Amino acid sequence: MKWISKIAYGTGQMLKDLVVGFIFVFYIIFYEGCISLSSSQVGALLLCGQIANGLATPLIGYLSDRSLSPTKKSTADHQSITCEDESVKKDKRLLNRMKRQLRLGPRKSWHLAGCLLLVIAFPLMFGQPEYLVGLPVWAKLLINGMFMICVQVGFAAVQIPHLSIINDLTDQHDERVLLASLRYFFSGIGHITMLLITYLFFISKKSSLLxxxxxxxxxxxxxxxxxxxxxxxxxxxxxxxxxxxxxxxxxxxxxSEYNTTIQDLPIFRNVALILVGIGVLFTVIFHCGVREGKPKAQQPFTIQSNEKTSSEFPEVNGTNNNNGFNNDNSVVVFQIKSRRKRTYSLSSTLPWYAWFTLPRFWLSCSTCSILRLGVTVSVLYSGPFLLNSLKMNKSSMVSVQLVNTISCLITSVAVQRINKLLGNYIVSIVDVLFILASCTIAYFLKSADENLIAIYVSAAILGIGNTINNVRALVVIATLIGVNQVHTAAFVHGIASLFDKILTGIFIQCIQLCVPQLTYRHIEVYIVGSLAVFGGILTTIDHFIYSETLESTNAPCLSCFSRRSTSSLSSSSSKFQGDKDIESNIQTSHHGVNNDKENNDNCGY
Incomplete structure (x- = not known):
């Protein structure tokens, strides 16, 4: 790939990063202070958006992978052309020419659709006119609920294709790692840019008030x-x-200086428009600088076999050389049935539905969700905690968020080497200690005037802990998938994301229902600390129970074949799994994507 294409790919998610960062930092203080919604109503809106995002993520991933066969596509094009007049044909030829120039395949098409949703819904969400604040509560919930759903679906439509297109751009491992690094680098740049722009607006408002x-x-x-x-x-x-x-x-x-009011609506509106303008610029760079390759034809699943007769495979569709067997002693498997009760193990290749029968799948998804939930809660309630509990002005609150983000970026560079040096178990303990230290400092904070330095130190420590938490959540899912299950890696990540979104929405709604009695200090100290300890316990259980079982397990392989051919196919299947070229190619194909899939949201956003 050319360097300009690599840089253009890295900018493809800037719009989503700008929008996500702004929403998760200012969501609560905007809707409670400017729109005058209660805590429970704000939690209900977030729950609605999280459910929409959780359902849209695996669905968009499936739809972006699906493509028409050349025969069906050509037949459909022929039928549509015969029914159209000359002007429509000319417009369609122009559209097809533009699509060929931009290479708008299924990935980039979904990416463009998600960007359009964000461009439309995000400014409407934070740029509401003042007269909408006076509407009845049900009307405000309906309008803002529609905005939230559109934004969350736009998140999924931008994120999933941008991750998946890495495999279409290059086959080299080093280039894929570089693309993933550029993607995360521009994600951090986008979040810092968002905070700087918001800081400038709030500091100008503060000076005007003075x-x-x-x-x-x-x-x-x-x-x-x-x-x-x-x-x-x-x-x-x-x-x-x-x-x-x-x-x-x-x-x-x-x-007006220490709380958000309806007078701050112009600030949020202007910041939203500026962020959308910057995001659109980088989206144009992405679509002009990156060309999506043509999808590769799907190949049948082949298993090398030393058997030459078809009697060993009585239930394989096709019994002649043209259907089921080739002359090079390989079997092409199209459909396999089994009368035996199926037992599954991670040492064998699993179909997607077999994951639900494994206890480790549920434990790993729960661990990942708890770890990311702790990050989300700490970020979401940091703004209300600084404004309401510590009486910090809005510009200083944004500067604290900026310190937290910079700490996240610095830690993300060094966490991989630290993990190799200390190991997953020691890093988990260190992470819990960092978060508990931040919670302890937050407990003793009195006001911004008396403890300003301690506030910034607590934000930096919390950024370190949140970054390690994100890495641990990624490692848990990546270890679960391993090398044998890479063909269902997207499904596992989608289900883990669904767990995370649903749990986050329900948990935040429960907190919002208790907010009058539960202060923001209690949330930042007790709830964040408890989630860190609980996540550390689940990670330890997963590490000690399942770290060695995958290597020492002698569970039977997947019962895909009939009873008579199970033993003979087990050895040939292990040979197929042990093919170094295929295994290294598959692992390389998913390394750059999986290592960035859950860590791209800039410290949990």
Whole structure:
């Protein structure tokens, strides 16, 4: 690949990263402060969006993999052309020419559709006019629920094709690793850009409030000096009224500086429009600089065999050389039935539905969901904790988020070497200690004026812990898949993502229902710390129970064949699985994608 194509690929998810980062940092404070929704209503909106994202992720992955056969495609094109007039034919030829120039295959088409959803729904979500705030609650929930669903489906439509297209762009392992690194690099750049833009808007609003406050004080002093020449009674009355107005002005300034109100709607609207503009620019770069290759033809699944007779395979469809057997002693398997009760093991190749019968599958999905849930809760409630509990102004709150993001990026560079040096078990313990240290610091924080340095230190430590948590969640799923199950890797990641989204939505809704009694300090200290400890326990169980069982297991292979041919096919299947060229090619094909699939969202977003 050319370097310009590699860089163009890395920019393909900038729009999604900008939108995700902004939503997860400012979601709660925007809807509770600006839109005037209650805590339970905000949680219900998030639950609706998470369910939509969880269902859309595996569905879009399946639809983007499906393609028409050349015969069906040519027949459909012929029938449509015969029924169209000349003008429609000309427009269609122009459209086909544009598609050939941009190479809009199934991956890029879904990517473009997801970008369009984000471009339309995201500015409407954070750019609502003020009169919509006065609508009834059911109307606000309906409108914002539609916006949330469109945005979450757009997330999935951008993320899945952008991950899957790596295999179509190059077959070399080094280039795939480089593409995954560029993808994550631009993801971090996008999140930092979002925070910097938001910081500039809030700091400008803060300076304008300070100027307004000083002007009010000057006017009040001038009025007081002029009224001093009047009678004592009149002077006292005027001074009291002026002091009351001054106090009201100060309270409004303080309230506007430390909390989000309807007056902040223009800031969110302007930031959303700027982020969409930047994202559209990089989306155009991606579609112009990256050409999607043609999908490769699917090949039948072959198993090398030393048997020359068909009596060993009585239930394989096709019994002659043209259907079931080739002259080079290989068997082409199209459909296999078994009368024996099937038992599955990770040492053999599993079909997609067999995963649901494995206890380790449920344990690994639960572990991954708990780890990522801790990251999401810590990020989602950090803004309300800083604003409401610590009385920090909005610009300083954004700067704390920026420190957390930079800490995540720095840790992500070194976590791989640390993991190789210490091992998964020690790294898990270190991660729990980092998060508990951050929770301990958050417990003793009083206000932003007294503990400003401690707040930034806690944010940096939390960024380190969240990054390690994301890596641990990825390692759990990658270890579950291994080398033998790469053909169902996308399915496993999709189900794990579905677990994560559903659990996150339900858990956040439960927290929102308890928010009046449960303070944001309690959430950042007790809930985040408990999730870290619980995730560490599940990771330890998964490590000690299943780390060695995969190597030492002697469970029977998958009962895909009939009872008579099971023993003979087991040895030939192991030879097929042991083919170094095929195994290295499959592992290379999924290494760059799987290592970035769940870690691309910039510290859990």
């Amino acid at each position: 100027i307004l406050k000083s002007v009010n004080e000057t006017d009040n002093n001038a009025n007081s000096s002029q009224l001093f020449t009047k009678s004592l009674r009149t002077t006292n009355n005027n001074v009291q009224s002026d002091n009351q107005s001054t106090n009201v002005g100060k309270q409004s300034v303080v309230h």
